[in-house]
Amino acid sequence: GQQVMQIPQYQHVQEGEDFTTYCNSSTTLSNIQWYKQRPGGHPVFLIQLVKSGEVKKQKRLTFQFGEAKKNSSLHITATQTTDVGTYFCAGGTNDYKLSFGAGTTVTVRA
Amino acid sequence: NAGVTQTPKFRVLKTGQSMTLLCAQDMNHEYMYWYRQDPGMGLRLIHYSVGEGTTAKGEVPDGYNVSRLKKQNFLLGLESAAPSQTSVYFCASSYSPETQYFGPGTRLLVL
Numbered sequence: 001g002q003q004v005m006q007i008p009q010y011q012h013v014q015e016g017e018d019f020t021t022y023c024n025s026s027t028t029l030s031n032i033q034w035y036k037q038r039p040g041g042h043p044v045f046l047i048q049l050v051k052s053g054e055v056k057k058q059k060r061l062t063f064q065f066g067e068a069k070k071n072s073s074l075h076i077t078a079t080q081t082t083d084v085g086t087y088f089c090a091g092g093t094n095d096y097k098l099s100f101g102a103g104t105t106v107t108v109r110a
Numbered sequence: 111n112a113g114v115t116q117t118p119k120f121r122v123l124k125t126g127q128s129m130t131l132l133c134a135q136d137m138n139h140e141y142m143y144w145y146r147q148d149p150g151m152g153l154r155l156i157h158y159s160v161g162e163g164t165t166a167k168g169e170v171p172d173g174y175n176v177s178r179l180k181k182q183n184f185l186l187g188l189e190s191a192a193p194s195q196t197s198v199y200f201c202a203s204s205y206s207p208e209t210q211y212f213g214p215g216t217r218l219l220v221l
Contacts (some may be wrong), residue, residue, distance in 0.1 A: 009150065031208070042200060043153065058214040088152060096141060096160050096207040097168065102152040 005110045006101030013079045014109050021104040023072040023089035032065055032072045035071040037103070038085040046087075083110050111136050114213035116201050122219045123191045131186040131216050133201030136174055139211075141204045142184040143168075144176060146197040147215075153200065191220045 003026045013019050023032065031050045035043040047056055049065035049072065054062045060083075062075040072089055086105045091099040115130040133142065140161050145153040155168030157176040165176045173195060175187045184203075188195060198217050202210040 006152075033209070042214050043210075044212070045209045048208060052150075085160075090210075092207060094207070096166075097143075097155060097158060098207075098210065099155075099169075100145075100153040102150060 004089060004099045004101040006104055008104055009102060011104055011106045012085075012109065013106060015079060015081065016024055017079055018075065018077045019079065019106070020073055020075045021087055021089075021106075023074075023091075025070045025091045025099075027070070027091075027093065029069050029091040032069075032097050033090045033092065033098065034063055034072075034074055035088045035090060035100075036085050037088065041085075043088060075108075079106075079108055081110060084108050092098045111167075113137065114201060114203055114211050116199075116213040116216050119214065120217045123188075123220065124221055125192060127191050128187070128189050129191065129218075131199055131201075131218075133184045133186070133203075133213055134182055135184075135201075135203040135211070136182060137211065138181070139203035139205050140177065140181075141207060141212065142187045143201045143202045143204075144174070144184065145187060145202065146170065146195075147196050147200060148152060156186065156199075157219075191218075193220045196220045200212070 005016040033048045034046040037043045086103040088103045089101045143158040144156040159178040162181040201213040204210045
């Protein structure tokens with residue numbers, strides 16, 4: 001079955017620094033979504049990418065979908081304490097389901 | 111709109127006991143999902159439904175049953191709870207197989 005791998009599992013960042021989390025699928029995806037889960041909370045939808053090579057930005061967050069539609073990345077610039085949480089990618093393949101990666105848990109040093 | 115609600119928020123069971131988790135959504139969504147979340151393993155799909163009266167197995171369906179008798183409700187049942195089912199359970203719903211809206215979760219401890 002489809003597998004979505006996400007690295008790194010943990011990211012410890014100094015406030016103000018940049019970081020990137022990566023997502024790789026074993027199969028070609030129809031779309032990729034990103035979710036954020038704050039500590040003790042539930043996953044919240046951030047964005048969806050559909051097109052090959054697509055890049056979308058949300059303020060300090062930049063999301064990219066690979067040309068082969070099998071990988072994606074989330075880059076955060078100038079990390080803030082509000083960025084703390086776990087970021088999940090989720091791959092869709094036109095079968096009503098999403099396959100979630102294991103997530104990248106981000107902690108921020110002030 | 112309340113969005114997606116889950117009942118109960120927290121439950122402790124003894125091995126072998128049964129229980130039902132309730133998920134309700136007021137967004138008229140067709141698609142509903144049950145996930146479990148365990149440390150380091152992300153969200154794993156247990157069962158899902160693409161409409162009232164339909165259900166299908168996800169990635170980890172063993173030990174669970176579901177029902178979708180009404181469009182707004184999706185029930186997850188554990189017939190005979192096991193310690194391996196200790197987890198946080200999230201329900202989600204969506205209008206189409208895209209953006210999923212998650213409930214607040216149910217923390218289940220099986221002793």
